[in-house]
Amino acid sequence: MKEIILLKCGEMVLKGLNRSRFEAKLNANIKRRLKPLGDFKLRFAQSTYFVEPADGADTDSAFEALKSVFGISTLSRAFVCEKEFAAVCACIEENFGEVLEKASSFKVEAKRADKKFPMKSPEIMSEAGAFVLERHPRLKVDVKRPEVTVYVEIRDEYAYVHCGRIEGAGGLPVGTAGRATLLISGGIDSPVAGYMMAKRGLELNAVHFFSYPYTSPQARKKVETLAELVSNYAGRMPLHCVMFTEIQEAIRDKVEPELFTLVMRRFMMRIAEKLALSSNSGALITGESLGQVASQTMEALHVTGSAATIPVFRPLIGMDKEEIVKIARKIGTFETSILPYEDCCTVFTPKHPAIHPRLERILEAEQGLDIEALEKKAIESVETII
Amino acid sequence: MHYLDNAATTRVSPAAADAARRAMMDDFGNPSSLHTLGRRAADMLEGAQKTLSGLVSQKSRVIFTSGGTEADNLALRGAIEAGARSGAHVVTTAIEHHAVLETLKTIERSGRISLTVVKPGRDGVVAAGDIVSAVRDDTILVSMMLINNETGAIQPVKEAFAAIKKNRPKCVTHTDAVQALGKVSIDCGADLTSLSGHKVHGPKGIGALIVSEGVKILPETTGGSQQYGLRAGTEAMPGIMAFEQAVKDITSGMEAKNLKIKGLSDLARAGLLGMGALVFSGPTGHIMTAALPGAPSEVLMRMLEEDLVYVSAGSACSRGRRSHVLEAMGLEARVMDSAIRISLSDDTVKEDIEAFIASFKKAAERLRLRP
Numbered sequence: 221m222k223e224i225i226l227l228k229c230g231e232m233v234l235k236g237l238n239r240s241r242f243e244a245k246l247n248a249n250i251k252r253r254l255k256p257l258g259d260f261k262l263r264f265a266q267s268t269y270f271v272e273p274a275d276g277a278d279t280d281s282a283f284e285a286l287k288s289v290f291g292i293s294t295l296s297r298a299f300v301c302e303k304e305f306a307a308v309c310a311c312i313e314e315n316f317g318e319v320l321e322k323a324s325s326f327k328v329e330a331k332r333a334d335k336k337f338p339m340k341s342p343e344i345m346s347e348a349g350a351f352v353l354e355r356h357p358r359l360k361v362d363v364k365r366p367e368v369t370v371y372v373e374i375r376d377e378y379a380y381v382h383c384g385r386i387e388g389a390g391g392l393p394v395g396t397a398g399r400a401t402l403l404i405s406g407g408i409d410s411p412v413a414g415y416m417m418a419k420r421g422l423e424l425n426a427v428h429f430f431s432y433p434y435t436s437p438q439a440r441k442k443v444e445t446l447a448e449l450v451s452n453y454a455g456r457m458p459l460h461c462v463m464f465t466e467i468q469e470a471i472r473d474k475v476e477p478e479l480f481t482l483v484m485r486r487f488m489m490r491i492a493e494k495l496a497l498s499s500n501s502g503a504l505i506t507g508e509s510l511g512q513v514a515s516q517t518m519e520a521l522h523v524t525g526s527a528a529t530i531p532v533f534r535p536l537i538g539m540d541k542e543e544i545v546k547i548a549r550k551i552g553t554f555e556t557s558i559l560p561y562e563d564c565c566t567v568f569t570p571k572h573p574a575i576h577p578r579l580e581r582i583l584e585a586e587q588g589l590d591i592e593a594l595e596k597k598a599i600e601s602v603e604t605i606i
Numbered sequence: 607m608h609y610l611d612n613a614a615t616t617r618v619s620p621a622a623a624d625a626a627r628r629a630m631m632d633d634f635g636n637p638s639s640l641h642t643l644g645r646r647a648a649d650m651l652e653g654a655q656k657t658l659s660g661l662v663s664q665k666s667r668v669i670f671t672s673g674g675t676e677a678d679n680l681a682l683r684g685a686i687e688a689g690a691r692s693g694a695h696v697v698t699t700a701i702e703h704h705a706v707l708e709t710l711k712t713i714e715r716s717g718r719i720s721l722t723v724v725k726p727g728r729d730g731v732v733a734a735g736d737i738v739s740a741v742r743d744d745t746i747l748v749s750m751m752l753i754n755n756e757t758g759a760i761q762p763v764k765e766a767f768a769a770i771k772k773n774r775p776k777c778v779t780h781t782d783a784v785q786a787l788g789k790v791s792i793d794c795g796a797d798l799t800s801l802s803g804h805k806v807h808g809p810k811g812i813g814a815l816i817v818s819e820g821v822k823i824l825p826e827t828t829g830g831s832q833q834y835g836l837r838a839g840t841e842a843m844p845g846i847m848a849f850e851q852a853v854k855d856i857t858s859g860m861e862a863k864n865l866k867i868k869g870l871s872d873l874a875r876a877g878l879l880g881m882g883a884l885v886f887s888g889p890t891g892h893i894m895t896a897a898l899p900g901a902p903s904e905v906l907m908r909m910l911e912e913d914l915v916y917v918s919a920g921s922a923c924s925r926g927r928r929s930h931v932l933e934a935m936g937l938e939a940r941v942m943d944s945a946i947r948i949s950l951s952d953d954t955v956k957e958d959i960e961a962f963i964a965s966f967k968k969a970a971e972r973l974r975l976r977p
Contacts, residue, residue: 433908472974560927566902567973 222300225283226373226380227269230293230390238396246291246393249455253289257281265376266333287386288453290419291393296371298382303374305339309351311381312370319383320352320370325362328352330372337374344372390419394455397421400503400533401496403488404428404450404459405563406442409507409536411450411553412544416535417505418454425499426450426457427492429464434565442561444605449553456606460495463601464488467594468568474588477570481515482582483589484568486527491595493528495602504528509536509544514573523577607914608958612805613755613785613893613949614918618848619807621855626809626848637841638832651841654850658801658814661853662793665819669837670846673813674784674802675705676826680815680837681798682709684823685747685778686719692776693744694718699732699761700725700934701754706782707930710749730759730886730935734766741770747778752786752794756920756931756947757895758888760786764794771795778821784813788856789864789890797821803845807951808852812845856952867892867950870959874948877963881970884941893949895920895932898966899940900975906946909969915962920945 229246243264250269254260258277263270271286273279279297286295301311320326330344339347348370349361373380402414404426418424428443444459451457467487475483492504508516515524525532536544548554574581609617618626629650635643637651655668671677686696696719698710707723714721722740726732737750748770752763767779780798788806792799798821803812817823817836829838871891878885878896887894898906903919910917921928921943932942948962970976 433912434905436904436908469972565905567900567905 222272223279224273224298224300224380225271225279225286226296226298226382226385227271227286227292227388228294228385229267229269229291230388231392242291242393242396245395246289249289249291249393249395250286252455253285254282257285286388288389289393290389290391290421290453291396292388293390294385295388296382296385298371298373298380300378300380303334303337303377303379305344305347308344308372308379308381309348311379312348312352312372313355315381316368316370316383317355319368320356320359323359323367325360325366326352326368326370327361327363327366328370328372330374332374334374334376344374348372389453392419392421394418394421395423398503399423399425399499399501400505401492401499401501402426402450402457402505403492403507404443404447405507406439406446406557406559406561407507407563408548408554408557409509409544411446411507411557412547412551413505413507413533413535414450414457415453415547415551415553417533418450422454422503422505424450424454424457424505425495425501426459427462427488427495428459429462429488429491431465431468431565431568432463434465434468434567435563436561438559439561439563442556442559445556446553447605449551449556453551458499459605461603461605462491462598464598467598468565470589470594472568475585478572478574479577479582479585480568480570481573482520482523482577483585485515485524486582486586487591487595487598489524489527489532490591491598493530494595494599496530501530503531503533505533505535507536508534509539509541514575517575519576519578520574523579523582526579607916608961609916610948610950610954610958610962611916611918612951612954613947615804615810616807616951617953618804618809619852619855622808622848622852625851626844629843629847634843637843638830647841647843650843650847654846657850657853659816661787661791661857662796662799662816662818664795667817667819667834667836669815669817669833670841670849671813671815671837672811672842673804674703674782674800675813677800677802677813677815678703678705678780678782679709680823680826681780681800682706682747682749683713683826684836685780685798685821686713687824688822689746689776689778693746695720695722695742695745696747696749697722697724697737697740697745698749699723699737699751701730701732701756701759701931702749702751703755703782703784704930706749706751725934726759728935728937730754730757730931732761734762734769737766738769738773741774741777743774745774745777747780749780749782751782751784752792753783753789753888753890753893754931755785755893756929756945757886757935758785758890758893758949759886760790760888760890763796767795778823785893787853788860789892798823803849803852806852806856807953808849809845812842812849814849863952864890864892867952867954870950870954870956873956874959874962877959878966881967881976883966886935891950893947895945895947896966897937897941897945898970898973898975899938899944901944901969901973903944903946905973906944906966906969909972910946910962910965913961913965913968915958915965917962918947918949920947 259274261272301307635647637648781796783792784802799816804810868891907919
């Protein structure tokens with residue numbers, strides 16, 4: 221008896237005319253994700269994906285991998301059998317007999333996509349239920365809150381039996397919403413921001429600013445690790461590492477300490493935007509949240525945001541730290557984020573940062589810097605890791 | 607490259623490496639074997655024991671361990687267990703290496719001992735009087751390092767231990783002499799002396815504990831009856847022979863070599879003071895901690911590294927990683943956070959010091975900290 225994976229798509233099915241584009245993207249994403257795990261045949265019918273492993277394919281790993289593919293709302297592992305009632309019952313017993321033996325209550329849920337099948341859904345449910353009760357006399361039927369639910373789906377070619385669906389990653393297939401550039405640091409927030417926007421269908425590329433020797437090689441390695449973790453969800457995400465040292469030193473020399481962080485972040489936005497445009501990315505993404513640190517007051521966000529001309533997505537803007545941490549744990553980035561390698565050297569961190577800055581003041585401060593030359597040099601220094 | 611981190615570890619000398627190789631490939635017998643090959647190894651082992659016990663004037667046994675840390679553990683735990691019936695109080699200093707402090711704190715947490723930790727002065731020296739007055743009627747062990755690994759400060763071990771022995775002869779005295787070997791005489795009347803191979807151009811993974819005659823310790827590692835039943839396990843002959851060679855080499859012509867090192871150290875000191883840095887170093891000059899407030903340790907270390915100058919960063923940029931030694935000395939935060947350590951050896955040449963000073967100057971300028 222063959223085991224396959226069933227995937228149900230979420231929001232995507234509501235997309236009307238765009239649906240085929242979405243399906244194609246999801247198809248491609250699933251294929252790419254499964255490629256290293258063996259041969260799988262992909263079929264899409266009635267809002268469901270059927271992922272059939274070939275001999276020797278790693279179904280367990282495939283199931284795990286598919287849990288982080290956006291566009292899928294639920295996954296289940298199902299067994300395939302002939303569209304005969306006897307075969308269905310045999311399938312139930314063979315694969316779920318043990319589970320049912322240990323349980324105290326159950327129910328059968330049936331769906332009949334093939335209307336030509338002789339039994340109607342309610343009949344399948346009661347007959348199959350009776351079959352199970354016969355073999356497991358201690359079991360009770362509970363239609364309200366059963367411990368185990370056996371799902372039977374009768375489709376065109378075969379019948380599928382499975383024991384439950386688990387929640388998928390949700391969202392929309394990566395790439396259906398376009399491309400955006402994530403400003404990623406070693407903190408907890410930006411990887412979560414990347415995950416959240418990829419979830420809405422954005423294909424990502426990331427930018428990281430490092431300032432060796434002020435920042436350590438370990439800090440950069442940490443970001444590379446975080447980028448890899450985000451790409452488990454977001455798919456391929458090129459990481460552009462920008463040498464930011466000269467800019468930091470120029471700011472330190474020419475700007476008053478209160479404004480260090482703001483001027484620095486504006487440089488980051490401008491450089492990120494340049495990199496975004498050269499990769500056809502239509503927006504920037506940051507992990508900014510209102511009021512977390514001094515540079516994230518409303519005025520500060522206005523000052524740093526004005527440096528960009530393309531939209532800036534801040535998916536965490538209204539979230540509490542705890543909520544962000546919860547997601548970070550879920551996607552596996554938290555433990556890496558809290559490793560103690562600093563992103564920004566204390567040398568460039570003002571003791572008393574301006575909390576309610578006015579844009580005019582920052583623009584004036586920027587007059588003393590040769591922004592164009594500094595940014596040009598920084599962009600030339602970019603190292604891209606794929 | 608300009609390697610100035612010898613207090614962290616030293617390059618194995620060719621002679622020591624050869625000695626190890628011979629013990630691995632030629633005279634590779636097990637000292638416990640009864641045949642000739644084993645007897646040969648046993649003789650070599652005895653020779654090494656003699657060499658090391660010759661470092662102190664009192665009659666002693668030498669136990670080879672896996673390093674300075676194991677030697678410290680054996681000394682401390684061994685003495686505490688052996689002295690169980692005489693008392694449960696231990697005295698040590700706040701500037702000891704983690705191998706001593708952590709071990710004693712762990713034993714304290716288990717409730718087995720009560721611990722008194724004596725602070726140093728601002729100069730990094732623990733006063734002999736302070737140690738002696740901390741000793742009580744129920745003190746069974748005093749542990750005091752000979753040379754501190756961060757400041758190079760020489761501690762008055764001989765003086766303190768002599769005073770302690772006068773009043774409480776049963777109290778066991780231990781000194782971690784890991785950084786002292788090769789710099790000064792380690793003959794300071796201690797009952798137990800810890801040494802490490804890789805600080806004196808021997809390999810990593812080998813150390814020794816010198817145990818004065820009559821001093822009782824219980825073993826930590828049990829099994830076979832090797833090494834007087836105090837440290838089971840087939841003796842690590844390659845490491846031991848390399849260690850013996852290293853000890854012989856570093857103690858021969860010690861005074862002349864150290865004079866040269868002192869000269870180089872003074873050169874470094876002058877250069878650093880000229881740049882407005884604070885400098886802490888011991889009388890021998892091998893080890894020196896320098897601080898240029900405003901320059902984070904790790905950043906300075908990385909800037910020096912760009913010029914192939916290798917030093918130790920006193921504090922890590924990561925939160926909460928400050929030197930417990932500098933903290934115990936009562937230094938200000940901005941000093942501690944900018945501390946780097948340079949440490950010289952017989953391999954160090956004038957060019958190394960010049961490169962260090964030049965690179966330090968460059969870094970200070972880059973950080974806008976030149977006076």
